[in-house]
Amino acid sequence: LFAGETTFLKGVVAMAGLPPADRLEVCFAGRSNVGKSSLINALTGHKALARASNTPGRTQEINYFNLGQESHYLVDLPGYGFAKAPVAVVEKWQRLLKSYLSGRPTLRRAFVLIDARHGIKEVDDEILTLLDTSAVPFQVVLTKSDKVKAGELQKVLDQVRGKLQRHPAAFPELVVTSSEKGGGIPTLRSIIANLE
Ligand code: GTP
Ligand code: MG
Numbered sequence: 001l002f003a004g005e006t007t008f009l010k011g012v013v014a015m016a017g018l019p020p021a022d023r024l025e026v027c028f029a030g031r032s033n034v035g036k037s038s039l040i041n042a043l044t045g046h047k048a049l050a051r052a053s054n055t056p057g058r059t060q061e062i063n064y065f066n067l068g069q070e071s072h073y074l075v076d077l078p079g080y081g082f083a084k085a086p087v088a089v090v091e092k093w094q095r096l097l098k099s100y101l102s103g104r105p106t107l108r109r110a111f112v113l114i115d116a117r118h119g120i121k122e123v124d125d126e127i128l129t130l131l132d133t134s135a136v137p138f139q140v141v142l143t144k145s146d147k148v149k150a151g152e153l154q155k156v157l158d159q160v161r162g163k164l165q166r167h168p169a170a171f172p173e174l175v176v177t178s179s180e181k182g183g184g185i186p187t188l189r190s191i192i193a194n195l196e
Helices: 036-044 087-102 122-133 150-164 185-193
Strands: 007-012 024-030 062-067 072-076 107-115 138-143
Touching: 024 036, 024 087, 036 062, 036 072, 036 107, 036 138, 036 185, 062 087, 087 107, 087 122, 107 122, 122 150, 138 150
Parallel strands: 024 072, 024 107, 107 138
Antiparallel strands: 007 062, 062 072
8 A cells, every 4th residue: 555656636725625535534633743744754655745844833734645546545634732823824724624523424544643752632632532522533643752762651651541541432552653763654554554
Protein backbone atom coordinates (compact mmCIF):
# COMPACT_ATOMS: atom_id res chain seq x y z
CA LEU A 1 0.00 0.00 0.00
CA PHE A 2 2.81 2.41 0.86
CA ALA A 3 5.07 1.24 -1.93
CA GLY A 4 3.46 3.38 -4.63
CA GLU A 5 3.44 7.13 -4.98
CA THR A 6 1.14 9.10 -2.68
CA THR A 7 -0.28 12.21 -4.33
CA PHE A 8 -2.10 15.30 -3.13
CA LEU A 9 -5.73 15.34 -4.22
CA LYS A 10 -7.28 18.49 -2.82
CA GLY A 11 -7.66 20.90 0.07
CA VAL A 12 -11.22 21.12 1.35
CA VAL A 13 -12.67 24.17 3.12
CA ALA A 14 -16.32 23.12 3.47
CA MET A 15 -18.16 19.81 3.88
CA ALA A 16 -19.64 20.22 0.38
CA GLY A 17 -16.11 20.08 -1.02
CA LEU A 18 -15.29 16.60 0.30
CA PRO A 19 -14.49 14.05 -2.41
CA PRO A 20 -17.04 11.28 -3.02
CA ALA A 21 -17.16 8.86 -0.08
CA ASP A 22 -16.17 5.93 -2.29
CA ARG A 23 -13.17 4.43 -0.54
CA LEU A 24 -11.68 3.73 2.83
CA GLU A 25 -10.19 6.73 4.55
CA VAL A 26 -8.09 7.44 7.62
CA CYS A 27 -7.39 10.83 9.13
CA PHE A 28 -4.82 12.39 11.40
CA ALA A 29 -6.17 14.68 14.09
CA GLY A 30 -4.48 16.41 16.98
CA ARG A 31 -3.54 19.69 18.59
CA SER A 32 -1.85 22.30 16.44
CA ASN A 33 1.84 21.52 16.01
CA VAL A 34 1.60 17.94 17.36
CA GLY A 35 3.11 16.59 14.14
CA LYS A 36 0.21 15.50 11.89
CA SER A 37 1.66 16.72 8.61
CA SER A 38 5.13 15.43 9.51
CA LEU A 39 3.68 12.00 10.27
CA ILE A 40 1.99 11.84 6.87
CA ASN A 41 5.29 12.69 5.24
CA ALA A 42 7.10 10.01 7.24
CA LEU A 43 4.45 7.38 6.44
CA THR A 44 4.53 8.09 2.74
CA GLY A 45 8.28 8.61 2.51
CA HIS A 46 8.05 12.21 1.37
CA LYS A 47 9.85 15.24 2.70
CA ALA A 48 7.17 17.80 2.03
CA LEU A 49 4.03 16.22 0.63
CA ALA A 50 2.06 17.63 3.56
CA ARG A 51 3.32 21.03 4.60
CA ALA A 52 4.75 21.01 8.10
CA SER A 53 6.06 23.98 10.03
CA ASN A 54 6.96 25.25 13.43
CA THR A 55 4.01 27.66 13.42
CA PRO A 56 0.93 26.15 15.09
CA GLY A 57 -1.99 26.44 12.70
CA ARG A 58 -0.02 25.61 9.57
CA THR A 59 -2.63 23.30 8.09
CA GLN A 60 -5.88 25.21 7.61
CA GLU A 61 -7.77 22.96 5.21
CA ILE A 62 -8.76 19.31 5.16
CA ASN A 63 -6.06 17.96 2.88
CA TYR A 64 -6.77 14.78 0.94
CA PHE A 65 -4.03 12.48 -0.33
CA ASN A 66 -4.42 9.46 -2.60
CA LEU A 67 -2.67 6.43 -1.16
CA GLY A 68 -1.78 3.24 -3.01
CA GLN A 69 -3.52 2.61 -6.30
CA GLU A 70 -6.08 5.21 -5.22
CA SER A 71 -7.54 2.65 -2.85
CA HIS A 72 -7.36 4.79 0.28
CA TYR A 73 -7.49 8.41 1.26
CA LEU A 74 -5.10 9.81 3.83
CA VAL A 75 -6.51 12.96 5.39
CA ASP A 76 -4.41 15.66 7.04
CA LEU A 77 -6.54 17.82 9.31
CA PRO A 78 -6.14 21.30 10.70
CA GLY A 79 -5.11 21.22 14.35
CA TYR A 80 -7.25 22.14 17.30
CA GLY A 81 -6.29 24.22 20.31
CA PHE A 82 -3.92 27.16 20.07
CA ALA A 83 -3.10 28.42 16.58
CA LYS A 84 -1.34 31.44 15.19
CA ALA A 85 -4.19 32.61 12.98
CA PRO A 86 -7.09 35.10 13.29
CA VAL A 87 -9.87 33.96 15.67
CA ALA A 88 -12.59 34.02 13.00
CA VAL A 89 -10.49 31.86 10.70
CA VAL A 90 -9.70 29.40 13.48
CA GLU A 91 -13.38 29.15 14.45
CA LYS A 92 -14.32 28.37 10.87
CA TRP A 93 -11.83 25.55 10.53
CA GLN A 94 -12.68 24.15 13.98
CA ARG A 95 -16.33 23.88 12.94
CA LEU A 96 -15.30 22.16 9.73
CA LEU A 97 -13.02 19.79 11.65
CA LYS A 98 -15.86 18.77 13.99
CA SER A 99 -18.32 18.31 11.12
CA TYR A 100 -15.80 16.15 9.33
CA LEU A 101 -14.98 14.02 12.38
CA SER A 102 -18.63 13.36 13.11
CA GLY A 103 -20.04 13.13 9.60
CA ARG A 104 -17.83 11.17 7.25
CA PRO A 105 -19.28 7.71 6.63
CA THR A 106 -16.14 6.21 5.08
CA LEU A 107 -13.83 7.36 7.86
CA ARG A 108 -12.53 3.97 9.00
CA ARG A 109 -10.18 5.13 11.69
CA ALA A 110 -9.14 8.45 13.17
CA PHE A 111 -5.58 8.56 14.42
CA VAL A 112 -5.45 11.06 17.24
CA LEU A 113 -1.94 12.36 17.73
CA ILE A 114 -0.72 13.18 21.21
CA ASP A 115 2.65 14.71 21.98
CA ALA A 116 4.75 12.11 23.85
CA ARG A 117 5.96 14.87 26.19
CA HIS A 118 2.54 16.16 27.16
CA GLY A 119 -0.05 13.38 27.16
CA ILE A 120 -3.79 13.95 26.81
CA LYS A 121 -4.94 17.51 27.53
CA GLU A 122 -8.45 18.81 28.00
CA VAL A 123 -8.83 19.84 24.34
CA ASP A 124 -7.83 16.33 23.30
CA ASP A 125 -10.40 14.81 25.63
CA GLU A 126 -13.12 16.92 23.99
CA ILE A 127 -12.22 15.56 20.56
CA LEU A 128 -12.09 11.99 21.91
CA THR A 129 -15.56 12.47 23.34
CA LEU A 130 -16.81 13.75 19.99
CA LEU A 131 -15.40 10.62 18.35
CA ASP A 132 -17.09 8.41 20.98
CA THR A 133 -20.41 10.16 20.37
CA SER A 134 -20.09 9.76 16.62
CA ALA A 135 -18.90 6.14 16.96
CA VAL A 136 -15.73 6.80 14.98
CA PRO A 137 -13.10 4.24 16.01
CA PHE A 138 -9.92 6.02 16.97
CA GLN A 139 -6.39 5.14 17.91
CA VAL A 140 -3.90 7.27 19.79
CA VAL A 141 -0.50 7.86 18.24
CA LEU A 142 2.18 9.42 20.41
CA THR A 143 4.41 11.78 18.43
CA LYS A 144 7.89 13.24 18.86
CA SER A 145 9.05 10.28 20.94
CA ASP A 146 12.64 11.26 20.07
CA LYS A 147 12.16 14.19 22.46
CA VAL A 148 11.45 12.13 25.59
CA LYS A 149 13.44 9.85 27.84
CA ALA A 150 12.16 6.32 28.47
CA GLY A 151 11.01 7.07 32.02
CA GLU A 152 9.08 10.14 30.94
CA LEU A 153 7.49 8.22 28.09
CA GLN A 154 6.33 5.53 30.49
CA LYS A 155 4.52 8.11 32.62
CA VAL A 156 2.77 9.57 29.61
CA LEU A 157 1.79 6.09 28.38
CA ASP A 158 0.23 5.38 31.78
CA GLN A 159 -1.67 8.68 31.73
CA VAL A 160 -2.97 8.03 28.21
CA ARG A 161 -4.01 4.44 28.98
CA GLY A 162 -5.86 5.64 32.06
CA LYS A 163 -7.74 8.31 30.13
CA LEU A 164 -8.64 5.99 27.27
CA GLN A 165 -10.58 3.72 29.60
CA ARG A 166 -13.33 6.34 29.56
CA HIS A 167 -13.51 6.39 25.78
CA PRO A 168 -15.46 3.50 24.28
CA ALA A 169 -14.39 4.31 20.71
CA ALA A 170 -10.67 4.01 21.56
CA PHE A 171 -8.42 1.19 20.43
CA PRO A 172 -6.38 0.12 23.43
CA GLU A 173 -3.17 -0.27 21.42
CA LEU A 174 -1.01 2.88 21.39
CA VAL A 175 1.53 3.60 18.68
CA VAL A 176 4.68 5.45 19.72
CA THR A 177 6.24 7.32 16.80
CA SER A 178 8.97 9.68 15.78
CA SER A 179 8.64 11.21 12.33
CA GLU A 180 12.14 12.53 12.81
CA LYS A 181 13.81 9.18 13.59
CA GLY A 182 11.32 6.80 11.98
CA GLY A 183 10.25 5.01 15.17
CA GLY A 184 6.82 3.37 14.94
CA ILE A 185 6.36 4.28 11.28
CA PRO A 186 6.39 0.66 9.98
CA THR A 187 3.89 -0.32 12.68
CA LEU A 188 1.53 2.47 11.71
CA ARG A 189 1.86 1.61 8.03
CA SER A 190 0.85 -1.97 8.70
CA ILE A 191 -2.09 -0.90 10.86
CA ILE A 192 -3.38 1.20 7.96
CA ALA A 193 -2.65 -1.51 5.39
CA ASN A 194 -4.64 -4.05 7.43
CA LEU A 195 -7.80 -1.97 7.65
CA GLU A 196 -10.66 -3.29 5.59
P1 GTP B 1 -0.61 22.13 12.32
O1 GTP B 1 -0.80 21.88 10.87
O2 GTP B 1 -0.17 23.53 12.62
O3 GTP B 1 -1.79 21.74 13.15
O4 GTP B 1 0.64 21.25 12.85
P2 GTP B 1 0.96 19.70 12.59
O5 GTP B 1 0.30 18.87 13.64
O6 GTP B 1 0.70 19.32 11.18
O7 GTP B 1 2.52 19.66 12.91
P3 GTP B 1 3.74 19.64 11.88
O8 GTP B 1 3.83 18.31 11.22
O9 GTP B 1 3.66 20.85 11.03
O10 GTP B 1 4.98 19.71 12.89
C1 GTP B 1 5.13 20.76 13.83
C2 GTP B 1 6.59 20.87 14.24
O11 GTP B 1 6.99 19.69 14.96
C3 GTP B 1 7.54 20.97 13.06
O12 GTP B 1 8.55 21.90 13.39
C4 GTP B 1 8.10 19.56 12.92
O13 GTP B 1 9.39 19.54 12.36
C5 GTP B 1 8.13 19.09 14.37
N1 GTP B 1 8.00 17.62 14.46
C6 GTP B 1 7.01 16.87 13.94
N2 GTP B 1 7.20 15.56 14.19
C7 GTP B 1 8.34 15.48 14.91
C8 GTP B 1 9.08 14.38 15.50
O14 GTP B 1 8.73 13.20 15.41
N3 GTP B 1 10.20 14.71 16.20
C9 GTP B 1 10.63 15.98 16.34
N4 GTP B 1 11.73 16.19 17.05
N5 GTP B 1 9.98 17.03 15.78
C10 GTP B 1 8.86 16.79 15.09
MG1 MG C 1 -0.26 20.33 9.68
